[in-house]
Amino acid sequence: MSVEDIARAARAASNMLQTVSSAQKSSVLKRIKEVLSERRDEIISANNQDKAAAQKEVEAGRLSASLFKRLDIEGKDGDKFETLLQGVDDVDRIADPIGQVTLARKLDDGLDLFRVVCPVGVCLVIFEARPEVVVNIACLAIKSGNAAILKGGKEAARTNRVLAEAIQHAIATAAPTEGCQSRFPETAVQVVETRDEINALLDMDRYVDIVIPRGSNSLVRHIQSSTRIPVLGHADGVCSTFLDASADPAKAVHCVVDAKTNYPAACNSTETLLVHESVLSTVFVDVARALVATGVRVHADERSLAAITAAGILESSDNAAALVSAAKPSDFGHEYTDLDIAVCVVDSLDAAIDHINAHGSKHTDAIITEDAENAQWFMRRVDAAGVYWNASTRFADGFRYGFGAEIGVSTNKTHARGPAGLEGLTIYKYYMFGSGQGAGDFGAGKKQFLHTDIPLDDQVRNKFVL
Amino acid sequence: MSVEDIARAARAASNMLQTVSSAQKSSVLKRIKEVLSERRDEIISANNQDKAAAQKEVEAGRLSASLFKRLDIEGKDGDKFETLLQGVDDVDRIADPIGQVTLARKLDDGLDLFRVVCPVGVCLVIFEARPEVVVNIACLAIKSGNAAILKGGKEAARTNRVLAEAIQHAIATAAPTEGCQSRFPETAVQVVETRDEINALLDMDRYVDIVIPRGSNSLVRHIQSSTRIPVLGHADGVCSTFLDASADPAKAVHCVVDAKTNYPAACNSTETLLVHESVLSTVFVDVARALVATGVRVHADERSLAAITAAGILESSDNAAALVSAAKPSDFGHEYTDLDIAVCVVDSLDAAIDHINAHGSKHTDAIITEDAENAQWFMRRVDAAGVYWNASTRFADGFRYGFGAEIGVSTNKTHARGPAGLEGLTIYKYYMFGSGQGAGDFGAGKKQFLHTDIPLDDQVRNKFVL
Known part of the structure; x- marks a missing residue:
């Protein structure tokens, strides 16, 4: 054929x-x-x-x-x-x-x-x-x-x-x-x-x-880049986790370590850790120590590198110093698909959001915070398929969402977004049942449209199921 | 700027x-x-x-x-x-x-x-x-x-x-x-x-x-053809109306005349009339006479031209003969945006569906029939944004559908299909509210997902409305 x-x-x-x-x-x-x-x-x-x-x-x-x-x-x-x-x-x-x-x-x-x-x-x-x-x-x-x-x-x-x-x-x-x-x-x-x-x-x-x-x-x-046909999927999975000013240390350590190490090759792994400057010598130090202890290579910007050094993490084990290096600009927005993480310190919640919207891939991003207002602001303002509060980005998956199966994860902004199950393979069409009407029957001085919604009870909802 | x-x-x-x-x-x-x-x-x-x-x-x-x-x-x-x-x-x-x-x-x-x-x-x-x-x-x-x-x-x-x-x-x-x-x-x-x-x-x-x-x-x-960005809209509006074997003559005349003449430049006007051979000398003759009387130029295939001739329509008025001509193959699938209609005689309901799926633009297509089973088959099998039973294709419009406003009519098969209102400009994102969980906490011998649906009452539905 x-x-x-x-x-x-x-x-x-x-x-x-x-x-x-x-x-x-x-x-x-x-x-x-x-x-x-x-x-x-x-x-x-x-x-x-x-x-x-x-x-x-x-x-x-x-x-x-x-x-x-x-x-x-x-x-x-x-x-x-x-x-x-x-x-x-x-x-x-x-x-x-x-x-x-x-x-x-x-x-x-x-x-x-x-x-x-x-x-x-x-x-x-x-x-x-x-x-x-x-x-x-x-x-x-x-x-x-x-x-x-x-x-x-x-x-x-x-x-x-x-x-x-x-x-x-x-x-x-x-x-x-x-x-x-x-x-x-x-x-x-x-x-x-x-x-x-x-x-x-x-x-x-x-x-x-x-x-x-x-x-x-x-x-x-x-x-x-080779087709006019709609493409459902994602090229990059650059997910970020942000440690906000009020981040809980235990949640921060658990979520970041899981998000980085649970399956580093997956698209929903966290690649970038954003840190509010106010938790640089507290929560961040706990997180950095845990990452290094798990063998994660940390690509740290100037301020976070100083905090790591000051906290003595470089001396915490034989290979600790080898795991920590200075980040290059190209580390931000990079998908490592490996045990690597980039760290960037930001001055504010809005700076974290801007960083994600500039460098992320619209996949899944998380905030670790005890401040509900900051969480809501982050979830509204970050332009991604998934926005998480106090949870690992690794949850972005059709099975974990309870979709039963997954055809892929979409970072598109149209049709289907995020983990896509059967619904991503469906669209709709409009069925009209008339009795001989023409559009010209309606208008000023003629018939008016009723536009009455028919309640979607089970019978109506399943009217066309074969 | x-x-x-x-x-x-x-x-x-x-x-x-x-x-x-x-x-x-x-x-x-x-x-x-x-x-x-x-x-x-x-x-x-x-x-x-x-x-x-x-x-x-x-x-x-x-x-x-x-x-x-x-x-x-x-x-x-x-x-x-x-x-x-x-x-x-x-x-x-x-x-x-x-x-x-x-x-x-x-x-x-x-x-x-x-x-x-x-x-x-x-x-x-x-x-x-x-x-x-x-x-x-x-x-x-x-x-x-x-x-x-x-x-x-x-x-x-x-x-x-x-x-x-x-x-x-x-x-x-x-x-x-x-x-x-x-x-x-x-x-x-x-x-x-x-x-x-x-x-x-x-x-x-x-x-x-x-x-x-x-x-x-x-x-x-x-x-x-000039962008990778998703395009919402339609290039062609090639709509068809099919006169089935059991078409009611009055509905057929009213729907086809409205679909062709109500606003011929619109994308939802009917461009092609498909006729079941069994109604060629009955319902079709009524429709053809009405179209010619309204000044529509009829581009008829061999069999429909013979039926028009046999019915004496060419002699029905001074300009009737000038309005009827033999269809060329390029008439089928052509959007006239004017008072022109192509006519093709088919042997069966399935032949009509095949003709529409081959020559139409997936916009809106109608069947005129008194047979509910044929109507359902047509509506399922025709691949178009709108499938109508005994109604004019001219109803394909956001205002007529009760959407309040329209950004356009889409013949895409993804995202939005048919007349698109505000919904065509929306997508969704997934909000996750955790308390510090990692994906590695779940699995065989560990925690299991609940996957309990939360009922969408008004409070839940409007939880994130600002």
Whole structure:
């Protein structure tokens, strides 16, 4: 199939998906879990081949060890594979958003308007090493009634292919559901393998409605600058935590250490610590000592470096002095994805907010304070998807928010912001039910619009759920 | 000011607008109405200068008569100016969406998550002749807490400048409101005048969050292909109406004539009439006769041309024969913006849906039918912002939907779809209220997330409204 054939097949699938029922989608998800279980050996064998080939790349220095680690689909004693299967169940259990009414209004007797949630359409998802993303995204697309075209990393090509075949087989052999109006389209989930195909698809805004890149900063930036199609995701994850004048020392230490060390490679890790000058020799010293004790490299500006030195932290352990260095201007706004943190001292709450709005990536930023007014001001004024009071930035995640699953974290200012679950893959359309009216029937000296809201009780809300 | 200074001032205004209250915004809107009334003579004098200059352009054949007509701000006996003032009141009266909670969830005791509606940020609005758009968009931006940079048509430059000055004066002199935390920023509304400034701004995705072009197809297409910033709007308005096998003749005639003739230049006018073959010699003949009698030029495919000929419509009046012609393939998917309609006969409901999905612009499409099942199938399967049953496509409009005001009609598949009011200028952010938690506190053998939804009663919903 040519890449245009694939795109056209995805669009055709998307059209058919408009009329599949929740029961059909659930039947397909259950069948996917079955087929994956049945084909477990085949999947793990393909994964072993991918890993063997990748091992040679690692030895030749062409692939990083961390990317290699993410390639594995089995896990210790098969725990990763079990998590994969569990994930299918999790998506099956989330409430189906499609068909929900979010606005209902009587414009006139016999002229009713409804805003109804529907799938966005065709999603192109581009990701790197982790092959379980094939299953994860396929399930989210199916549940939200979107057609998906997936492109994984070339290191996982064999695994991805076997997983995609299993999903397509599951779609073709899912148990029929009673009274379903439409066949579930087999091209709802397709896989492409080459960069050329991706480049061609990024030009096909006629067929592709949304692009979701999941991976490195450079991958996301490349996608963002190569297409007119809306891109959902984030390039940078530059999160900051601010120690306000009234920061509680224990909360400060716990939140900052967690935000930096819980999983430093994650986009929601704190990269910059902002410190109110009034707590420089108190709360900050506790935090700095804890960071250094955990092995965090501290890139400190002049004033914070002086405070660290004065507090004797450089002598607190054998390697403490080696962990502390003077920050360069380029440290602020930099995503380390490692055990590094930049420290900047500010004179006021507003200076902290300005620093974040200038250097952050609109992802997630936290304030540690006992002053409710300062917290509210910070949360209003910081321009980010997540604004936290006395909590670690690491909570910015679809599972932790209780969304059941996550298609990505968006730093966009439109459509979806922050951790995005099924809702990020939906939009709405307006249904109008008339009885032969023309717009010219209304106006001065003619009929007037009623514009009466219809209460959104359960019956109205679910009026268009299939 | 350089264009970068303007962009930076807009961003600074946007940051300040995060903490202005509904009362402040209302005070500014009321003052805008006052100042516009006070400066009425000055505005109309500037408008007369613009019109005098434009008149020469019309005479030289460099400006169309319809564009000239839209330039006028006074109207007959001042009715257009009164409508302009009334529009300010209308926006003032719409409910303020900012600060509303749309999701509230307890993640743990002392760890609460809220999704709170906030402004998108900085909007760049580009429009053509009609100067009243300056006031309209400024009011919508103020009400939704967005900073706006406006660029009008050069024909209306003097009027736009006087209107913008009036708005800025109103912002600076609005009555103070009690207990307001922030000054209302005077750079919330700014105007630029040159195409070079627009081209520079379209590159400044760091400062501009959304672009809203309102005008010709070519203007919108140019903007869409010139920026990475999300664009809200529509280039084409290719709407279709389908006469199904069971179409009621009276509804068909009334809806199609209204959809075509009520305001042919509007984006929501019907451009294509699809006809089920079974009603070709019945309902369609009534519709075709009515269209021809109203002076509509009918571009008919082979089968519909034969039906028109057989019914004797060509002889129904002196100019009837001149109004009917054979359709070319390029007639389908074409936006006439005039008294022209293309007619295509289809064999089935699905063929009509396929035709719309292939040739339409995802704006608004209607089915005329007495068959509820066919209507539902059409409404589900047609991929458009509006899907109507037995109503004219001309209802696709923010005022008619009861939104109070409209920033534009979107044919996008993300963010906002269809007529967009204040909501199209909003997004949300996640507020997290913790008590010192780290993400590492949760997991297997540790704390578990509660994920309890907090009921959205009025108190919770309005928790963050200022």
